[in-house]
Amino acid sequence: MGGIPMDEGGPVPQYLTIASIGARGDGIAETPEGLVYVPFSAPGDVVQALVERSGKDSFKDRNKGALRAEVLEIIELSPQRQQPACVHFGKCGGCALQHLAPAPYADWIKARITMALAHHGLEGAPVGEPFITPPASRRRMALKARWGQKTGGGRLLLGFNARASHTLIDLAECPVSRPELVALFEPLRALLGEILPVENQCSVHLTATRPGVAMLLGWAEEPDLVLRERLAVFAREEKLAALWLDIEGDLEPIVEMAKPVIEVSGVEIPLPPGAFAQATAEGEAALVTAALEAMAGAEHVADxxxxxGTFTLPLAGAARVHAVEGEKRLLDALVAGANNAAPGVKTVTSEHRDLFRRPLTAEELNRFAAVLFDPPRAGAKAQVAELANSGVPLVVAVSCNPNTFARDARTLVDGGYEIESILPVDQFLWSSHVELLAVFRR
Ligand SMILES: C[S@@+](CC[C@H](N)C(=O)[O-])C[C@H]1O[C@@H](n2cnc3c(N)ncnc32)[C@H](O)[C@@H]1O
Known part of the structure; x- marks a missing residue:
């Protein structure tokens, strides 16, 4: 491997041709110096760029030492491009791939999963055509707010971080998110402009629920009466379902005009403040439909x-379900949802358990005809080790991280399972996050 072309003033511009797109959505050029990552480029682009090796202190760069390019000029535009949907594209860290036309975008999603599996020796897995959620469907947003300048006259900024940076992009629009969330940007800027101390910053979690938007505001200190009243007025004016404060982990309700609930398969599930819900209703429906299809006929299953209870309650339409979850308040919401469910729903049993430390053992698993697992990004290493030793005939994996999924799939395959199908479900439109549902049988 040679060095990066330099003169005494630093790196000199180079011409690069983009060959493919990597796991984080950056274009990749193959050069004699190694792979060069070029953000916001498409296969077939020819660019003039400055190439640098990312330093050890580069923000959030998990690939320290990788070659990265700053594009000076696009010399040739790839036919795989489309017009990006958002004015902030290219600066905002939320999206990486708005510039890619639908067909190469779908190919990239499949390749992302195929490459992760190949890394674990699982070539040739049956990765199907992706289900891609439409724009304006994301129902959860985690925004940040702070002042643009520390001293008077600064503008209150509300948005996402720029890519690999602490710089906050002040969002005027967000075409991936539900319109009722985007409609709150301006009122929120006005509110926070009044109440956020100049030296503070805050987080704003918005979730579109059935009766309206639920808002969780990360706040530095206990609110006084004046602030509580101001927040309650805001909630009423903007017709929020609920407004809660998160004061260093302590959740405090300010106003609850209507109980925030989301509806899954016709069942209303209460949503605790800031709780996990699938990112889009459309993606959730695709995942649930695929899970129900795969698990049809199984009479006793584990979730x-x-x-x-996103999967528990729909599954309970036809099977007895044992639901296991590590966060108590989520499990309580699941049990409340099961109690609201229609009379035809089968028995739901629940267990509060840390599945990283205390996975269900092979012996415990053997009473189920099918097991579904949907872990956080870290995957389910300990749990799949037990599944691999079990006799469970059908396993359905839902994952939002192809890398940990591929590691866990390897364990299942080594334990005697075959991968029957993989359905990519793109719930994070135009970002580099890819979700999937995989069916394993033995
Ligand atoms: C990706 S979410 C899926 C939730 C649910 N299946 C759904 O679709 O709404 C992952 C879930 O795993 C739970 N979790 C995280 N770590 C856990 C652990 N160590 N043991 C048990 N549950 C855990 C989280 O609280 C969260 O509810």
Whole structure:
């Protein structure tokens, strides 16, 4: 491997041709110096760029030492491009791939999963056509707010971080998110402009629920009466379902105009403040439909990492379900949802358990005809080790991280399972996050 072309003033511009797109959505150029990562480029682009090796202190760069390019000029535009949907694209860290036309975008999603599996020796897995959620469907947003300048006259900024940076992009729009969330940007800027101390910053979690938007505001200190009243007025004016404060982990309700609930398969599930819900209703429906299809006919099943019961309750239409979840308040919401469910629903049993430390053992698993697991990004290493030793004939894996999924799939395959199908479900439109549902049988 040679060095990066330099003169005494630093790196000199180079011409690069983009060959492919990597796991984090950056274009990749193959050069004699090694792979160069070029953000916001498409296969077939020819660019003039400055190439640098990312330093050890580069923010959030898990690939320290990788070659990265700053594009000076696009010399040739790839036919795989489309017009990006958002004015902030290219600066905002939320999206990486808005510039890619639908067909190469779908190919990239499949390749992302195929490459992760190949890394674990699982070539040739049956990765199907992705289900891609439409724009304006994301129902959860985690925004940040702070002042643009520390001294008077600064503008209150509300948005996402720029890519690999602490810089906050002040969002005017967000075409991936539900319109009722985007409609709150301006009122929120006005509110926070009044109440956020100049030296503070805060987080704003918005979730579109059935009766309206639920808002969780990360706040530095206990609110006084004046602030509580101001927040309650805001909630009423903006017709929020609920407004809660998160004061260093302590959740405090300010106003609850209507109980925030989301509806899964016709069942209403109460949503605790800031709780996990699938990112889009459309993606959730695709995942649930695929799970129901795969598990049809199984009479007693387990839903591991069950959360508020997104899979439990639909599955309970036809099977007895044992739901296991590590966060108590989510399990409580699941039980409340099961109690609201229609009379035809089968028995739901629930268990509060840390599945990283205390996975269901092979012996415990053997009473189920099928097991679904939907872990956080870290995957389900300990749990799949037990599944691999079990006799459970059908396992359904839902994952939002192809890398940990591929590691866990390897364990299942080594334990005697075959991968029957993999359905990519793109719930994070135009970002580099990919979700999937995989069916394993033995
Ligand atoms: C990706 S979410 C899926 C939730 C649910 N299946 C759904 O679709 O709404 C992962 C879930 O795993 C839970 N979890 C995280 N770590 C856990 C652990 N060590 N043991 C049990 N559950 C855990 C989280 O609280 C969260 O509910």
């Amino acid at each position: 591991l990492f069950a959360g508020i």
